[in-house]
Amino acid sequence: MMSAYLMRSGLNPSRQFSAAASTFFKCSKATLQKSAASTSFSKNSQASVSLSRFPGLRTITTGNNTGIVGQRAEPASNPEGIVSACFQRISLLGDEWMLEARWKDGFRSKYPYIWLRDNCQCPSCFCPSSASRRVLLRDLDPSIVPVSFTTSEDSGDLEILWSDGHRGLYMSDWLRERSFSEDTRERRRLIRSPPRTLWGSDILSDLPVANFHDVLREDEALLELIQKLEALGLVIVQDTPLQQEAIFTLTNRLGYIKQTHYGVTFVVKSRVSPNNLAYTADSLDMHSDIPYFEYKPGIQLLHCISQAKGTGGSNNLVDSFNVARQLQELDLEKFQILTTVPVDFIDHGVEEDGLNFYALAKHPLIRLDKNGEVQAVTLNQMVRDSFFPVSVEKVRPWYEAMVTYYRMLLHPNNVISYKMKEGYILVFDNQRVLHGREGYLVTEGTRELHGCYWDWDMVRSCRRVLQRKLGILKT
Template sequence: MLRPQLSRGGVSLARMAAASTRASASAARVCNGFQKTERKMCIETSKRNFVNPLRQASTFSNVTSNSQVFVSAAEPDDKAAMLKIHWGDSKTDLYPFIWLRDNCQCPQCFESSSRSRKLLLQDLPRDVHPIAVEVPKDGRSVSLSWSDGHSSVFSSSWLHRRAFNSSSRNQRLGDIKLKKILWDAAKMKDLPQANFSDLLANDKALLRFLQEVEELGLCIVKEAPTKSGQLERLTKRIGHLKRTHYGLTFTVKVKANANNLAYTEKSLNLHVDQPHLEDKPGVQLLHCISQYEGHGGDNLLVDSFCVAEKLREVHPEKFKLLTDTLVDFYDIGVEDGIKFHAINQEPTINLDKSGEIKTVSFNNMVRDSHFGCQAEQTWAWYDAMMNYHDLLSDPQFAITYKMSAGDIIVFDNNRVLHGRKGFQMTGGERHLEGGYWDWDEVRSRRRVLMAESDLN
């Protein structure tokens, strides 16, 4: 393996290292024979491609994104096949050679208009390594000449944002998903609210709303017009409604021969919608167009993640049983003349690979009689499920909210269970319109708004 040159303009590496302690100097690596035209093109492309990384929402700090970072020195570690970057704050980070070469930002390797990698995987040498490294005096970039004859330039900010340390990786999690804030009835005494007109006209209000829905799993939108079509108007500010076999939107009214228990006057157990779908809706919207004025019809809402964590604390063996046992859900019927027969299997509490709660699928109305459990384990599962249900229904955790005409409840359908108190129609009408969003759409819009907010 060729060794990078270790001097610049007759100055020794030792003298450069000493000079790097002064604010006006930086250590550097020199690349002999570095093609100036390609180097210039790479630098210009790097500047053109580099946009401020998407900022973190309220859960995460913006320090890394906003800080002016610079490189004081860069040196290859041939044995580890990594480049060591020395930052101006005296910290260091390691970057694998193969990762750097794979992520070259020059026009030959990266299409800036589509933000897509053009370098083919079969053209990436496994043993690629730099034969020369250069850091300019301002410390704002690192240039590498590779063993395969290619050259790359990386901005210091681009590298810093993608460092392989826990702090950078945790910050990246804020780009992907905001950290959930668990709540019980006491903590959610004052429900988060947004104004419908503000959400249509004000990006900052829309961003706050999306953050609350993602972090808390719940927000009440007030003062929407009391007529159909408002979910579509709000959705145009987000992305697209998710279509299911009930259509893009659905109407909740009492009707004869209902194909869903929601279309009756009966009480509804706490539940998530459509667990019979493998790709069940991530966010649900319920718009109250007219409300039944008598007793009943109130909505019940509970943070199932908070309750599940309580179950994990008090009855860890029951919690585990609910994460291990597959439950069948189904929905059979006809909507708009089209027959449907949906089936899905998943555990009541679904964990991610780190053991954090990912989704909850709880819906007693459409839980199937088919059951993926051994007969000897069945009683234990019912016992665990009833314990969880008892906690979910406890006033310590569940809140009651009767929607007013013009309200839109927006909530995380993977997390916030909702139910309804029964009522007896003696006059008037209870009319709700419902719809769904996918989390991919919601988080995408939140990232765009966050980036635009930081750029202004």
């Protein structure tokens, strides 16, 4: 094995999948001051907001990808998505403990007093270099109210004198970007995690690809790889050198490897005494890796260094989220069983370096988020424990639901079979894309894959860094 953890290298970016890039331009306005009553004033700036997604993808099936910043108090025609960061009127709503801002484009937004005090942007309350609050929780008073406020003639920024004696500072564009409207919340959700595109066997005719050398050289190519991976859960990196170091080189472009008890990286080839069925020539059921971890790796990489001549050895891949949706529509009761019944997964043994391991975790086969969307599928027949932590009456219904789902996974409309070529890296979402393998018989040469894992937190962080660097993401 190579040395343990990779050091992060410089990140670069790309364009596309803007998920809400809003650019605000400063404007000037008259200075106003008023006591704790309503006041109004004008500005004269505008801000353009764009929301785009990666071109060429098919139907988006989860999430809303058409939101524009803000929710208007009254309907208005605004096809260009133009918004204004200029105040028209500010009111203090004492009964609601909120400040209301009316903007020149007709948008209205309310801000709770306590939230404004907590998020003061002055140097004594906020450290811009670390993007951290300096305000101590012990000093926050939920009953705080504004005493007076002013706006800057040059920038239009808002200053509030609070009842605790502090003078709070708030930039107008900063406030506009953080309105509490549904559209703003949706825009932020897309920055965290863009929508997915579900797929079936038709993806085989147009597999998402990237070039190894382009990804290393060009920020746009790296961002495109991440966007495809987020949307489709699958990318094939071509033209990769046939050395184990290549997977480190690619990883170093984004961040670091997630290590498991199988090492920093692992080599998939037949062994005399395998501690994992992947290290045999056997067929492997459709599965996700490392299900016996509480937080299993989000992304798996398999780099084909040598592909033996012989029969078999193709990888099978399926979008388990797409099939879960099909099951939900076909048989809601079976779907609910798989989302609620917990399953134990286990792995214990000894690694080649002498490390003893005993991993154990519990997951439902299909995990949903708070909105009822599929968040992860955890299926691995090989390491599903014989201990089943449910009442005896739930066992047979679970098996019936699981077998139904598994047969749907293998339907020709859902699964693809792909035999990797030398110099290709298969990168896929380990929470979503299940993979298997046909058994193989070697007639000449050896079959060797070099693998590792990434975490989604790291990859999405890299995507946002790239988007900021390219000017796509402003917040």
